[in-house]
Amino acid sequence: MIRITLSFLTVFFLLIRPALAAGPFEHGWQLNPDSSAIRFISIKKGSIAESSRFAAFSGSISEQGEAKIHIALDSVDTSIDLRNVRMRFLFFETFTYPEAVITARIDPAQIADLAAVQRKQIELPVTVSLHGVTADLTVPVAVTLLGTDRVAVATVQPVILKLEAFKLNPGREKLEEAAGVTITPVGLVSMDLMFDRTAPGSASVPAGTAAAGAATALESSGDFSREACAGRFEILSQGRSVNFAPSTARLDASSRDFLNSLSDIIRRCPGMVVEIGGHTDSQGKSAWNMQLSEKRAAAVNGYLQETGIPAARLVAVGYGETTPLVPNNTAQNRAKNRRIEFKILN
The missing domain is CATH 2.40.128.110 (Lipid/polyisoprenoid-binding, YceI-like)
Structure with a gap:
């Protein structure tokens, strides 16, 4: 607007x-x-x-x-x-x-x-x-x-x-x-x-x-404080901007711009280890959902490493359907639960 x-x-x-x-x-x-x-x-x-x-x-x-x-x-x-x-x-x-x-x-x-x-x-x-x-x-x-x-x-x-x-x-x-x-x-x-x-x-x-x-107003140059990093990772997790082909761990091309921006933020949070958490909705078998969430988190991990982020600074974890944001009772809610989240581990 x-x-x-x-x-x-x-x-x-x-x-x-x-x-x-x-x-x-x-x-x-x-x-x-x-x-x-x-x-x-x-x-x-x-x-x-x-x-x-x-x-x-x-x-x-x-x-x-x-x-x-x-x-x-x-x-x-x-x-x-x-x-x-x-x-x-x-x-x-x-x-x-x-x-x-x-x-x-x-x-x-x-x-x-x-x-x-x-x-x-x-x-x-x-x-x-x-x-x-x-x-x-x-x-x-x-x-x-x-x-x-x-x-x-x-x-x-x-x-x-x-x-x-x-x-x-x-x-x-x-x-x-x-x-x-x-x-x-x-x-x-x-x-x-x-x-x-x-x-x-x-x-x-x-x-x-x-x-x-x-x-x-403009994004400052140089490294961020721990508080600024934590706040940014929380916000990026809410964006739901990492997308995959349906029922696969194949990253959609539309996710690349977002992940490139994420990579820049990780670089500016030196020494911090970032968890990449994969989450699914409750459709299908729980074991399959767990496996899918692990593969999706691993796909994001791999892409970030390709941008130059050291493997030691990334941890990929799959949560499957175990931690929904909202009840899995509507198509809209299930879409919210299918997500990748980011947080600082240490």
Whole structure:
């Protein structure tokens, strides 16, 4: 949903100076991340609103009026480290979908009188690519000319994004389980963006450029503390992102991005031994389920070793059907019980 908000960013491209004979997009425009903000509000327990932001994003408008905004979803900032990790791994699944991209084609006629009126509201058609889904929408934005080379673009009101439209409902359900709260299946996105005219010959700003004060949101470099490692392994266990071909221990290709991210976290938890626990539902014979869980845990162990994790730091254990998360009384519950969990042994 946040990505959809980004679409509003495309509005910035309106930051054009119509007074120029060469055209309103002369030299193009560059988004100024330090003077801009992209935020989203989520509603939990029916009435509690929580505001979060993205700390790394970039955008530009070409001389042809083609606008594009990149948002680094790993830079989601909820002000709490492990909550940020939940958003990355459980909701946005940034190991597979690292960014949201907003594009738009701005019609010069929409802002032709901006130099005269200084501020105007326009309806901007945008295309949003988020979580593997591309959707078109129209966003009302206010464009304010602050000078010949600076323009502000802001959403007129929060944009309501339906999570189901971007296949984000499964992530919402994982967040609900992890936090023990209900979350409304919509997101409210707002943007306040500043664009500066590009100086002739200057280089464009790289995608995902971090804004000032982004350090608290972005994943730190170097090793994690034991507490941070334990919290991350618990969250990764809740992701249910390790998948296998039905009734086999053959890893699905969709699991690789997740396991590569897991491998990076294990490297940054030096000296810690990590248990890989395989679990099944109660369908079939218990002995067969135990064997299957052991083979699946071993398959994950083998993949992580292939990424460079020493065998001495990994322990594969099969639990079969002995430790269900929920009763095995529905197809949905059985899917939750078929899982791989990770925890620190020492």
